Amino acid sequence: MAGLNLKNLYKSFGAVEVIKGVDLDIDHGEFVVFVGPSGCGKSTLLRMIAGLENITEGELFIGETLCNNVEPRDRGIAMVFQSYALYPHMTVYDNIGFGLKLARAPKEERDRKVREAARMLQLEPLLDRKPGQLSGGQRQRVAIGRAIVRQPEVFLFDEPLSNLDAALRVSMRQELTKLHHDLDATMIYVTHDQVEAMTMADKIVVLNGGVVQQVGAPIDLYQDPANLFVAGFIGSPKMNFIEVTAKTVGKGEVLVQSDVIGEISVPLNSDRVKTGDKLTLGIRPHALSRSDDGPFSGQVELVERLGNETVVNFTLSNGSAWMAVLDGDEPLKLGSEVRFSADVGAICLFDAAERRIR
Numbered sequence: 001m002a003g004l005n006l007k008n009l010y011k012s013f014g015a016v017e018v019i020k021g022v023d024l025d026i027d028h029g030e031f032v033v034f035v036g037p038s039g040c041g042k043s044t045l046l047r048m049i050a051g052l053e054n055i056t057e058g059e060l061f062i063g064e065t066l067c068n069n070v071e072p073r074d075r076g077i078a079m080v081f082q083s084y085a086l087y088p089h090m091t092v093y094d095n096i097g098f099g100l101k102l103a104r105a106p107k108e109e110r111d112r113k114v115r116e117a118a119r120m121l122q123l124e125p126l127l128d129r130k131p132g133q134l135s136g137g138q139r140q141r142v143a144i145g146r147a148i149v150r151q152p153e154v155f156l157f158d159e160p161l162s163n164l165d166a167a168l169r170v171s172m173r174q175e176l177t178k179l180h181h182d183l184d185a186t187m188i189y190v191t192h193d194q195v196e197a198m199t200m201a202d203k204i205v206v207l208n209g210g211v212v213q214q215v216g217a218p219i220d221l222y223q224d225p226a227n228l229f230v231a232g233f234i235g236s237p238k239m240n241f242i243e244v245t246a247k248t249v250g251k252g253e254v255l256v257q258s259d260v261i262g263e264i265s266v267p268l269n270s271d272r273v274k275t276g277d278k279l280t281l282g283i284r285p286h287a288l289s290r291s292d293d294g295p296f297s298g299q300v301e302l303v304e305r306l307g308n309e310t311v312v313n314f315t316l317s318n319g320s321a322w323m324a325v326l327d328g329d330e331p332l333k334l335g336s337e338v339r340f341s342a343d344v345g346a347i348c349l350f351d352a353a354e355r356r357i358r
C-alpha cells in the first residue's frame with residue numbers, strides 16, 4: 001500500500017493550462033474521489049498520476065518515490081477506464097489473467113490470483129464465457145479483476161460506471177466500496193456524479209477549472225462548503241441561490257435585502273461584510289418549509305409527489321428556478337403561488353468573491 005503526495009502540479013496542453021497548481025495528500029488505504037463538472041481536469045490529473053500524461057510542473061510522490069519520470073508500469077498502479085476494452089476472443093479467465101501471463105507469472109500463481117479475483121467479484125460462474133456473452137456490469141467487473149490480479153499499490157478509476165444503467169450503477173458502487181474494504185488498497189476514483197462521490201468517498205476533492213476548490217469528508221463538504229461552487233455542486237437537489245445586498249450591518253447580524261425576497265436578518269460576524277456589499281444567499285431545498293408569511297415565494301412549475309416527500313420546482317419573481325423538498329405529501333397545484341420559510345440557521349451567505357461567509 002502507498003499514499004500519494006501531489007505538490008503544486010501543473011499541466012498545460014500547448015498554451016492551454018488545464019491543471020493549475022494542485023496540492024493534495026492521500027493516505028494509505030484512502031478512497032479518494034475527484035469530482036467536478038465535465039472538462040474540469042479530473043481525467044488529466046488521474047492520467048498524470050498514472051504516468052499517461054507528463055507533468056508540466058510540480059512533483060508527484062507515490063509512497064516515498066518521486067514519480068515524475070517513472071514509467072507507468074513501474075508506478076505500482078492499475079487503472080480502470082470507463083470503456084473496459086476487454087479482448088473479445090478471450091474468456092473471462094484469460095482476460096483477467098492476461099497481464100500476469102505477459103509478466104510470465106508461473107501458471108499456478110496465475111491460476112490462484114485469477115480465481116481469487118473472480119471470487120471477490122462474483123465472476124466464478126462466468127470464467128469460461130467471452131466478453132460478448134456478458135452484461136455491461138459483468139464486463140466492468142472483469143476489467144476490475146484485471147486490475148486486482150496485478151496487486152497494485154494504488155487503483156485508479158476513471159468514471160468506471162458511467163456506461164451502466166442507473167440500477168446497476170448503484171449496485172456496482174456498493175460492490176466497489178466493499179472491494180475497497182476487502183483489499184485495503186488506496187483508490188482514486190473520478191466521477192462527475194456527486195452522489196457517487198458522496199456515497200463512496202472517504203475524502204472528496206472538488207475540482208473546477210483545474211483548481212482544487214475544497215478537500216474533505218463528504219459530510220463536511222455538504223455541511224460546510226468553502227465557496228459558492230462547492231455549495232452548488234455538492235448536494236442533491238442543488239442549493240438555491242439569490243443575490244442580495246447587505247442593507248444594514250449590526251452587532252452580530254446583518255440585514256440582507258432584495259426586491260424578490262424582501263429583508264432577512266441573518267446572524268453574522270459583522271467584520272466580514274459592510275453596508276452595500278453584494279452577497280449571494282443560499283438555501284438547500286430540504287431546508288425550506290411551507291409558511292404563509294415566509295420570505296421565499298414563487299409560482300409552482302412542477303410537483304413530484306413521491307409519497308414520503310414532495311419535490312416542488314418553483315420560479316421566483318426574478319425568474320430564478322428554485323426547488324423545495326417537503327416532508328410527506330403536498331398536493332400543490334401547478335401555476336399556484338407558494339410561500340416558504342427557512343430556519344435562519346440554514347441560510348448560507350457568500351461574498352462577492354464567492355467565498356462562504358456563513
Ligand SMILES: Nc1ncnc2c1ncn2[C@@H]1O[C@H](COP(=O)(O)OP(=O)(O)O)[C@@H](O)[C@H]1O
Nearest residue numbers: 013016018036037038039040041042043044045
Ligand atoms: N490531449 C489533450 N490536448 C489538448 N487538450 C486536452 C487534452 N486532454 C484534455 N484536454 C483538455 O483539458 C481539459 C480537461 O480535460 P479532462 O481532464 O478530460 O476533463 P474531465 O475529465 O474533468 O472531464 C478540457 O478542456 C480538455 O479539452
Ligand SMILES: [Mg+2]
Nearest residue numbers: 042043044158
Ligand atoms: Mg474525464
